[in-house]
Amino acid sequence: xxxxxxxxxPGGIAPDLDNVQAYRDDFFRGSLGNMRVIQNPDGVYCTGSxxxxxxxxxxxxxxRRAVEDSLGKLExxxxxxxxxxxxxxxxxxxxxxxxxAPSLYLGSWGTVPRFTKQxxxxxxxxxxxxxxxxxxxxxYDKRQESAGQEIPAIFSGAELIRLELKYKRGVKxxxxxxxxxxxxxxxxxxxxxxxxxxxxxxxxxxxxIPVIDTTGGISPKDLDNTLKAYGLQALGQxxxxxxxxxxxxxxxxxxxxxxxxxxxxxxxxxxxRISQADDLTAELDSRVREVSVYAR
Numbered sequence: 001x002x003x004x005x006x007x008x009x010p011g012g013i014a015p016d017l018d019n020v021q022a023y024r025d026d027f028f029r030g031s032l033g034n035m036r037v038i039q040n041p042d043g044v045y046c047t048g049s050x051x052x053x054x055x056x057x058x059x060x061x062x063x064r065r066a067v068e069d070s071l072g073k074l075e076x077x078x079x080x081x082x083x084x085x086x087x088x089x090x091x092x093x094x095x096x097x098x099x100x101a102p103s104l105y106l107g108s109w110g111t112v113p114r115f116t117k118q119x120x121x122x123x124x125x126x127x128x129x130x131x132x133x134x135x136x137x138x139x140y141d142k143r144q145e146s147a148g149q150e151i152p153a154i155f156s157g158a159e160l161i162r163l164e165l166k167y168k169r170g171v172k173x174x175x176x177x178x179x180x181x182x183x184x185x186x187x188x189x190x191x192x193x194x195x196x197x198x199x200x201x202x203x204x205x206x207x208x209i210p211v212i213d214t215t216g217g218i219s220p221k222d223l224d225n226t227l228k229a230y231g232l233q234a235l236g237q238x239x240x241x242x243x244x245x246x247x248x249x250x251x252x253x254x255x256x257x258x259x260x261x262x263x264x265x266x267x268x269x270x271x272x273r274i275s276q277a278d279d280l281t282a283e284l285d286s287r288v289r290e291v292s293v294y295a296r
Contacts (some may be wrong), residue, residue, distance in 0.1 A: 001061050001062065001063075001092050001093065001094055001190075001193065001194050001197065001291075002050060002051075002062050002067045002090070002091075002092060002184055002190070002193065003049050003050065003051050003058050003061075003062070003091045003092065003093045003164070004047070004048060004049045004050070004089070004090070004091040004166075005047070005048075005050060005087060005089065005090050005091070005181060005184070006045070006046070006047035006087070006088045006089035006090075007045075007046055007047075007082070007085040007086060007087050007088055007180075007181055008043060008044070008045050008085060008086050008088055009043050009044045009045075009046070009080055009081075009082075009084060009085045010042065010043045010084070010086075011042070011043050012043045012044030012080055012084075012085075013039070013044065013079075014028075014030070014037050014039040014044050014078075015032065015037075015077065015078045015079060017029075017030025017031060017032055017037055018030055018031045018032070019031045026039065026040065026041045027039065027040050027041065032046075032077065032078065033048075033052075033053050034048050034049060034052045034053055035047070035048035035053055035074070036048055044080070045088075047089065049091075050062060050067060050070040050071070050074075051066075051070070053070055053073070053074065054066060054069055054070035054073060057146075057152070058093070058095075059095050059142065059146065059151060059152055059155060059160070060095070060152055060154075061093070061094045061095065061291075064185060064187065064190045067184060067185045067190070068185045071181050071182060071185060074181075082180060082181040082182055083180050083182050084180070085180055085181055086172075086178050086179070086180065087171050087178075087179040087180065087181060087183070087184070088169070088171060089166065089167060089168055089169070089171070090166070090167050090171060090179075090184065090193070091164055091165070091166040091167075092164070092165045092166075092193045092194065092196070092197040093162060093163060093164035093165070093197070094162070094163060094197075094291050095142050095155075095160050095161070095162045096160070096161050096162070096163065096284070096287045096288070096291065097155060097158045097159070097160060097287075098158075098159050098160070098161050098283060098284060098287065099159065099283060100159060100280060101124070101141075101159055102126075102139075102140070102141040102142075102159060102160070102161040103121075103124040103125040103126065103141065104280055105139070105161060105206075105280050105281070105284050106119075106125050106126075106127075106128045106139050106140075106141075106161075107125055107207075108206050108207030108237075108278070108280070108281065109128050109139065109204050109205070109206055110204065110205030110206070110237030110238060110241070111205070111237065111238065111241050112130050112137075112203055112204055112205075113262075113266070114132065115130040115131060115132055115135075115137075116130070116131055116132070117129070117130055117238075118130075118131065120140075126140055126141045126144050126145075127139070127140040127141070128140070130200075130204070133168075133169070134167065134168055134169050134170040134173075134174070135165070135166065135167055135168065135174075136164075136165075136166045136168060137163070137164070137165050137166075137200045137201070137204075138162075138163070138164045138166070139161060139162070139163050139164075140161070140162055140164075141160070141161065141162075142160035142161060142162040143159070143160050145162070161284070163197070163201060163288070165193075165196060165197040165200050175189075175192075194292055195292070197292070198288055198289070198292040201288050202285075202288075205237055205266065206277065206278075206281040206284075207277070207278040207280060207281045208229075208233065208275040208276060208277055208278060208281065209233070209275060209276055209277075209278050210226060210229040210230045210233055210275050211226075211273075211275060211276050212226050222273065225268060228264075228268050229268050229275045232265060232268055233275075237265065240265055241262060241265065244258050244261050244262055244265075245258070
């Protein structure tokens with residue numbers, strides 16, 4: 001599950017590197033396999049995918065033991081003591097095999113409060129990203145991203161969707177303490193990272209089918225909420241949220257009114273008495289739960 005990392009080693013010395021670009025004797029950059037290394041007078045900064053460094057690609061996820069193997073290999077090849085390093089960025093991700101094209105799963109993803117949503121597509125939707133200044137979560141078509149690269153035989157012919165959670169800065173603040181690369185190979189921290197990955201995925205509103213659950217009775221309000229759920233499904237979550245923002249920007253709705261409308265929409269999506277996950281969402285939800293349990 002652990003993929004890319006970036007870390008800083010105070011006083012560290014870079015090993016022999018490929019593709020060196022020198023600016024001064026004590027300030028240069030280069031590569032160690034797929035890892036990018038920057039040497040400056042105060043130490044070494046290193047960034048790259050541990051999965052690619054160990055096994056040549058990141059389609060197959062690194063288990064916790066494999067993270068240990070990749071860090072051990074990095075220490076042997078560089079002479080660095082990674083227990084003295086401080087993590088600056090970390091990425092948790094997994095590639096999931098799905099039945100349909102990834103665009104069909106990604107197309108139903110709605111907005112997440114306090115995160116900006118960004119999409120990318122050519123002929124069809126390929127990537128959806130939610131981001132703030134310090135975190136991001138991305139879902140994308142792994143086959144499209146890996147065009148020209150070898151896909152492991154286990155995934156031959158399969159549709160692949162990749163989900164990645166990245167802490168881009170403020171690692172110490174998010175985790176309440178500074179982390180070293182070796183910390184992410186410990187069971188408690190590794191498990192915590194996998195849980196954070198899963199939790200963010202389930203924050204994302206996704207495709208649902210309106211239903212009426214009469215278990216325990218049903219009220220006129222329940223019927224009203226069901227009609228709202230049908231309307232939201234037909235209009236689309238992004239379109240509805242965009243409509244609210246437009247009304248707020250025009251002054252037709254006040255800030256508090258707009259926020260109440262957004263909150264009502266989010267609650268409607270989550271209410272399992274009036275809607276349930278559609279087939280594609282249910283499939284991907286199940287795959288995420290399976291991977292999370294296995295990864296620990």
